[in-house]
Amino acid sequence: MAASMEVVNGAWDLATKFISPWNTEVHIGCEQNNFESATNILCDNGLLNLLEDWFFEEVQQDLRQRVSPAFWKFFEGLVPQDSVADKSEQNIVCLLQATEYLHKISEEYKPCIQLLESLPREINRNYSMLAFCGVNKISDVVRILFKSVVFTRASREFRDCVGQFYAQAFSVFHCVEHDETVNDDEESTKCSGCKHDKNDCACQHIMQRFNSINAKLDEVGVLEQVSGTSVTALVHEQILQHVENTCQGNFETAYLSSLQNWLENKVLGWLKLVYSLDRTNIGSDCIEGFKGRLIHFLLETYANVQISQLFKIIIEFPESELAIMDLKYCLEKVDMRSHLVTTLKSSLETRLLHPGVNTSDILTAYISAIRALRALDPAGVILELVCDPVRKYLRSREDTVRCIVSNLIDDASNELLEELVKSQPLIDETTHNEEEDGDWKKWMPDPVDADPATASKSRRASDIISMLVNIYGSKELFVNEYRTLLADRILTNFNYEIEKEIRYLELLKLRFGESQMHFCEVMLKDVADSKRINTRISEERIQKGEERTVDVNAMILSAQFWPTFREEKITLPEHMQKLLEEYTKRYETQKGNRTLDWKSHLGLVNIDVELKDRILNFNVTPVHAAIIMQFQEQERWTVEELSTVLQVPATALRRKIAYWQSQGLLKEEQTDTFLLVEEHKGRSHDSIVAEDEEAESAMASSHAKTGEELQVFWTYIVGMLSNLESLPLERIHGVLRMFAMEGVSGEITIDEVKHFLDNKVKDQSLIYSGGVYRLPKSS
Amino acid sequence: MKMAVIDPAENEVNKNIWIAVGTWRWVANDDNCGICRMAFDGCCPECKLPGDDCPLVWGECSHCFHIHCIVKWLNSQQVHQLCPMCRQDWKFKE
Ligand SMILES: [Zn+2]
Ligand SMILES: [Zn+2]
Ligand SMILES: [Zn+2]
Numbered sequence: 001m002a003a004s005m006e007v008v009n010g011a012w013d014l015a016t017k018f019i020s021p022w023n024t025e026v027h028i029g030c031e032q033n034n035f036e037s038a039t040n041i042l043c044d045n046g047l048l049n050l051l052e053d054w055f056f057e058e059v060q061q062d063l064r065q066r067v068s069p070a071f072w073k074f075f076e077g078l079v080p081q082d083s084v085a086d087k088s089e090q091n092i093v094c095l096l097q098a099t100e101y102l103h104k105i106s107e108e109y110k111p112c113i114q115l116l117e118s119l120p121r122e123i124n125r126n127y128s129m130l131a132f133c134g135v136n137k138i139s140d141v142v143r144i145l146f147k148s149v150v151f152t153r154a155s156r157e158f159r160d161c162v163g164q165f166y167a168q169a170f171s172v173f174h175c176v177e178h179d180e181t182v183n184d185d186e187e188s189t190k191c192s193g194c195k196h197d198k199n200d201c202a203c204q205h206i207m208q209r210f211n212s213i214n215a216k217l218d219e220v221g222v223l224e225q226v227s228g229t230s231v232t233a234l235v236h237e238q239i240l241q242h243v244e245n246t247c248q249g250n251f252e253t254a255y256l257s258s259l260q261n262w263l264e265n266k267v268l269g270w271l272k273l274v275y276s277l278d279r280t281n282i283g284s285d286c287i288e289g290f291k292g293r294l295i296h297f298l299l300e301t302y303a304n305v306q307i308s309q310l311f312k313i314i315i316e317f318p319e320s321e322l323a324i325m326d327l328k329y330c331l332e333k334v335d336m337r338s339h340l341v342t343t344l345k346s347s348l349e350t351r352l353l354h355p356g357v358n359t360s361d362i363l364t365a366y367i368s369a370i371r372a373l374r375a376l377d378p379a380g381v382i383l384e385l386v387c388d389p390v391r392k393y394l395r396s397r398e399d400t401v402r403c404i405v406s407n408l409i410d411d412a413s414n415e416l417l418e419e420l421v422k423s424q425p426l427i428d429e430t431t432h433n434e435e436e437d438g439d440w441k442k443w444m445p446d447p448v449d450a451d452p453a454t455a456s457k458s459r460r461a462s463d464i465i466s467m468l469v470n471i472y473g474s475k476e477l478f479v480n481e482y483r484t485l486l487a488d489r490i491l492t493n494f495n496y497e498i499e500k501e502i503r504y505l506e507l508l509k510l511r512f513g514e515s516q517m518h519f520c521e522v523m524l525k526d527v528a529d530s531k532r533i534n535t536r537i538s539e540e541r542i543q544k545g546e547e548r549t550v551d552v553n554a555m556i557l558s559a560q561f562w563p564t565f566r567e568e569k570i571t572l573p574e575h576m577q578k579l580l581e582e583y584t585k586r587y588e589t590q591k592g593n594r595t596l597d598w599k600s601h602l603g604l605v606n607i608d609v610e611l612k613d614r615i616l617n618f619n620v621t622p623v624h625a626a627i628i629m630q631f632q633e634q635e636r637w638t639v640e641e642l643s644t645v646l647q648v649p650a651t652a653l654r655r656k657i658a659y660w661q662s663q664g665l666l667k668e669e670q671t672d673t674f675l676l677v678e679e680h681k682g683r684s685h686d687s688i689v690a691e692d693e694e695a696e697s698a699m700a701s702s703h704a705k706t707g708e709e710l711q712v713f714w715t716y717i718v719g720m721l722s723n724l725e726s727l728p729l730e731r732i733h734g735v736l737r738m739f740a741m742e743g744v745s746g747e748i749t750i751d752e753v754k755h756f757l758d759n760k761v762k763d764q765s766l767i768y769s770g771g772v773y774r775l776p777k778s779s
Numbered sequence: 780m781k782m783a784v785i786d787p788a789e790n791e792v793n794k795n796i797w798i799a800v801g802t803w804r805w806v807a808n809d810d811n812c813g814i815c816r817m818a819f820d821g822c823c824p825e826c827k828l829p830g831d832d833c834p835l836v837w838g839e840c841s842h843c844f845h846i847h848c849i850v851k852w853l854n855s856q857q858v859h860q861l862c863p864m865c866r867q868d869w870k871f872k873e
Binding site: 491494518521522525529549550551552553554555556557558559560561562576579580583584587591593594595596597598599600602603604605606607608622625 | 795796797798799800801802803804805806807818820821827828829830831835837
């Protein structure tokens with residue numbers, strides 16, 4: 001039965017009036033029956049669907065033309081966030097009013113929506129808004145329209161208001177909920193939550209308002225839309241600040257669990273207030289989703305902070321072990337390995353790998369890094385990636401092995417010694433042994449960033465000592481250097497007490513094998529034997545009443561087992577020679593069929609020099625002693641004369657004379673003529689501590705040569721610097737090249753000069769700063 | 780100037796010492812042991828320490844060897860005990 005057009009038109013007009021919330025003339029309650037009959041007519045004519053479509057169309061228009069402009073008008077002309085803080089209250093009030101307005105509109109829509117929802121619906125209608133939005137209820141579509149129409153834009157003012165609103169609530173929440181930690185500043189008259197005077201605290205009010213605004217936004221269906229960005233930004237900012245404030249600069253505490261607690265209580269607790277307090281339109285999984293993302297963000301932030309200070313953490317290891325363990329956990333959860341490797345690599349390079357850092361400091365840092373990174377990544381991959389440049393750099397420094405060895409036997413730092421004590425025999429990296437197969441159950445895949453060229457076994461097994469030894473690629477080289485250093489120590493200290501050396505040797509034998517250390521063993525035995533022979537010979541002297549003012553003790557060496565000695569020609573004065581011959585005779589009687597060959601230039605002479613006004617005591621080499629003894633006979637010598645008498649080449653002679661000059665005993669009267677200074681008039685040299693300035697290796701070495709040759713120039717350098725105060729390396733090098741004298745083989749390179757000067761800096765004869773060398777101020 | 784003259788009062792305690800450095804060697808007319816070919820101033824292959832622990836001995840023929848080397852050699856000779864260098868009867872020089 002078809003109604004007339006007029007009837008249908010009348011029914012349409014009536015029905016649409018009922019579902020027009022913006023039409024205030026309609027009084028829904030009393031004319032309910034009219035609506036029903038009108039919709040019946042529309043239903044009979046198949047127009048109900050159209051009514052629903054019309055409603056959505058009208059709602060969209062209403063929202064666009066009336067609600068949205070009115071809503072955004074609340075935020076016009078507001079002060080931006082970064083100006084006065086007091087204005088934030090004003091902004092929040094705007095947000096409150098705007099929210100209330102939106103909520104009012106939403107409430108006005110409700111009766112109309114209810115009417116519509118009470119109508120019979122064609123199920124599974126295609127092309128409807130419900131189907132389009134994928135929802136079941138008309139109210140759902142309206143919420144979607146609120147979101148999509150009103151919030152297609154967001155003004156900066158609006159975002160500021162929202163941001164301030166949530167920030168304030170966050171701060172108040174922490175003050176109200178967790179006063180036991182925050183309220184440590186009791187002197188302050190301001191409430192730490194609302195920043196009002198304490199007796200005018202508005203926290204209660206703020207929290208109420210906070211809850212009501214959230215609830216209203218939720219009812220409208222736009223809570224996530226309004227809060228999402230701001231809350232996420234706010235929470236991230238809070239996490240960032242909290243992590244930085246907590247963890248920056250302190251590496252001795254584990255923070256992970258306290259950070260996670262903090263996140264759970266203070267951050268998620270607050271988020272629950274926003275999103276899960278009887279919310280109708282927020283899914284229950286919202287907080288869980290937040291939690292997962294925030295834990296990830298927390299770990300990432302924490303890892304970032306730790307990575308940015310990883311160099312310091314490594315240097316502090318093992319005190320920083322807890323920080324390393326935290327970081328290790330983070331790396332398992334968040335993907336930051338490559339960031340870590342890049343950052344640490346570059347901070348190692350900038351902090352360590354340049355000429356200003358001395359080798360032993362680089363080594364110390366390297367050792368710490370090995371330890372720390374091994375704790376961080378037991379597979380050893382990070383260590384390998386990060387430390388490769390350090391190893392390469394150390395290899396380029398000539399004193400590396402020396403530093404390792406001296407670190408090993410240094411009393412002050414026992415760390416390497418401890419390593420040596422606890423370490424096992426050196427694993428030969430080329431042999432693959434069977435037990436690897438037996439351990440297959442414990443096998444772990446290498447991390448993806450591992451270098452496949454290195455066997456994982458060797459990466460895991462190598463300990464600190466082997467890592468250090470392997471800087472040079474061979475233990476022979478290391479052992480050789482140890483031998484040279486041992487030789488040097490014996491022949492500069494002339495200490496016959498060698499218990500400690502024997503102990504190190506025993507440790508090294510365990511480590512490198514008996515055969516490698518065999519030579520060192522003989523060397524130490526030489527010292528012990530020499531001591532015994534000396535004792536016997538001096539007893540003999542006493543018995544026979546043949547004591548002298550100077551007694552010869554000897555260090556008798558087994559030449560085959562010692563490194564090559566540095567050779568130096570000298571003919572000692574006759575009475576010195578006699579003393580040696582006498583010793584040789586006694587030795588020969590003691591040890592049948594054996595005799596001695598003296599290394600006249602090596603050794604240590606303790607002499608007293610009695611001058612007119614003072615007696616000085618010196619510990620010098622026999623060559624130095626021989627030179628000064630010549631001045632006993634005559635007070636003026638030319639270099640040539642001395643050279644003839646002592647059979648010492650002029651260059652070497654000048655260098656030795658320089659020592660006596662520096663001690664104030666000789667002065668150069670005119671070029672190449674030296675005079676004994678019997679008396680000091682005015683200037684006092686009495687307080688000079690006799691020390692052998694140029695304590696040099698007794699062993700032959702390539703660098704000693706240039707050092708020795710350059711020593712000739714030392715007086716020139718001192719002269720230059722006392723006149724000109726300070727000079728850069730290039731200038732010094734230039735002048736020295738001009739001075740290049742006979743006896744200096746070839747061109748002096750700038751590197752050689754630098755090496756020489758740096759040694760002078762090391763023993764404090766020079767100061768290097770600001771790119772120039774200067775003399776230390778004599779106080 | 781006087782050198783190395785000590786105040787007599789101090790003489791007892793503070794004596795001037797010269798520590799000289801030298802290397803020892805066997806007084807032999809060869810450098811190497813004719814049996815093991817090692818340096819006399821080193822030690823025989825069986826030994827670790829040279830000198831007292833691995834001494835040389837001379838035969839009446841005036842050839843000398845590491846004691847351990849010649850003893851081993853002599854023990855390996857079934858009939859005659861000859862010097863491995865000159866094939867004369869081996870007799871230890873007194
Ligand atoms: Zn032999
Ligand atoms: Zn032997
Ligand atoms: Zn013979």
